Amino acid sequence: MPRKKQHIDAATAAKDASGKIYIVTGANSGVGLETTRQLVKQGGHVVMACRRVAAGEEAAASMAGLRGSTEVLECDLADLASVRRFVDAFKASHERLHGLMCNAGMVSMESAPIYTKDGFELTMAASFFGHFLMTELLLDTLKASAPSRIGILSSVVHAGTPKNRPAIHLDDLNFQGRDFNNFAAYGEAKLACVLYAKELAERLEGTRVTTASIHPGWARSNFGSGGSFLMRTAMTMMRPLTRSISDSNEESAQTALHVLLSDDAPNHTGAYFSQWSILYRDKTLNKGGWPMQSPNPNAHDMDTARALTAKARELVGLTDAAPGKAA
Numbered sequence: 001m002p003r004k005k006q007h008i009d010a011a012t013a014a015k016d017a018s019g020k021i022y023i024v025t026g027a028n029s030g031v032g033l034e035t036t037r038q039l040v041k042q043g044g045h046v047v048m049a050c051r052r053v054a055a056g057e058e059a060a061a062s063m064a065g066l067r068g069s070t071e072v073l074e075c076d077l078a079d080l081a082s083v084r085r086f087v088d089a090f091k092a093s094h095e096r097l098h099g100l101m102c103n104a105g106m107v108s109m110e111s112a113p114i115y116t117k118d119g120f121e122l123t124m125a126a127s128f129f130g131h132f133l134m135t136e137l138l139l140d141t142l143k144a145s146a147p148s149r150i151g152i153l154s155s156v157v158h159a160g161t162p163k164n165r166p167a168i169h170l171d172d173l174n175f176q177g178r179d180f181n182n183f184a185a186y187g188e189a190k191l192a193c194v195l196y197a198k199e200l201a202e203r204l205e206g207t208r209v210t211t212a213s214i215h216p217g218w219a220r221s222n223f224g225s226g227g228s229f230l231m232r233t234a235m236t237m238m239r240p241l242t243r244s245i246s247d248s249n250e251e252s253a254q255t256a257l258h259v260l261l262s263d264d265a266p267n268h269t270g271a272y273f274s275q276w277s278i279l280y281r282d283k284t285l286n287k288g289g290w291p292m293q294s295p296n297p298n299a300h301d302m303d304t305a306r307a308l309t310a311k312a313r314e315l316v317g318l319t320d321a322a323p324g325k326a327a
């Protein structure tokens with residue numbers, strides 16, 4: 001089985017990022033932490049958007065002494081007011097933003113939907129709506145800092161299987177009138193991320209702000225560790241068995257780093273970039289690609305992508321006129 005993991009090339013890894021400002025969400029753990037560490041090694045300043053500030057500060061301390069710098073700001077993506085406070089705090093001290101990595105994500109481990117105080121299903125809120133609002137509120141700063149880049153963590157799960165492709169349910173994005181399944185919610189949230197990257201790329205044409213969606217690989221991170229005792233025990237026991245088909249957090253950060261730093265990524269704005277994955281059902285796709293075509297036909301539907309943006313703007317309370325092509 002091919003397991004050739006993709007790494008950023010030497011020129012990308014040697015790029016001087018000093019003077020560049022990045023935001024990485026979920027920067028205290030897993031993929032986000034290793035993405036942050038490499039950006040800081042290369043001289044960048046990373047604003048670590050974390051819902052647990054103490055965990056963010058502990059992670060930041062592990063990077064003290066590297067060339068660049070970090071700061072930790074609180075942000076709970078499952079709380080729109082928290083996202084707005086984060087953006088206000090960021091803008092109060094930064095006029096430029098060269099890279100936004102919408103990295104944080106989770107899957108609810110409950111069999112019934114949990115609703116946030118804003119009325120969103122939790123997995124959709126933390127894995128899509130929170131980043132959607134953050135990105136929309138930061139577009140002016142990203143445009144003023146161009147060339148700049150936006151990466152959005154999706155997952156191979158958005159692709160599903162030939163018999164069961166995740167689809168966007170515009171009339172019921174939050175599982176209020178249909179059966180709930182936590183992994184279906186995760187697949188739909190991650191499909192929404194792929195479509196949003198495409199829609200943004202279209203809207204931002206000509207601004208030199210470029211976008212991408214990302215499958216990071218099968219990361220040996222803390223992902224999925226929030227379940228019941230039984231689930232956590234099962235995950236821990238499976239670790240040695242899945243080691244040979246999973247990736248370190250450093251390997252899982254490579255695709256995000258390629259999107260933020262490589263010369264080539266901006267040539268493919270809106271595209272889906274994937275680390276290798278055993279989980280693509282069509283084995284010809286296992287090797288992934290920077291970029292690659294998603295095998296899910298629903299990930300290529302621009303009418304749905306535009307309608308999703310319009311609906312999401314309404315749901316997160318962005319009530320001004322529907323966004324057209326960037327000014």
Ligand SMILES: NC(=O)c1ccc[n+]([C@@H]2O[C@H](COP(=O)([O-])OP(=O)(O)OC[C@H]3O[C@@H](n4cnc5c(N)ncnc54)[C@H](OP(=O)(O)O)[C@@H]3O)[C@@H](O)[C@H]2O)c1
Nearest residue numbers: 026029030031076077078104105153155218219221222223
């Ligand atoms: N692990 C995989 O194999 C895999 C595969 C495909 C895609 N992904 C995606 O990769 C991204 C990174 O995941 P990971 O593997 O690095 O997992 P991880 O170690 O669990 O890290 C997830 C990060 O997201 C943060 N987060 C969760 N809910 C949040 C919220 N409501 N507000 C703000 N931050 C929140 C977590 O904060 P706390 O530490 O406070 O919980 C943590 O910092 C996610 O988007 C995930 O969906 C992962």
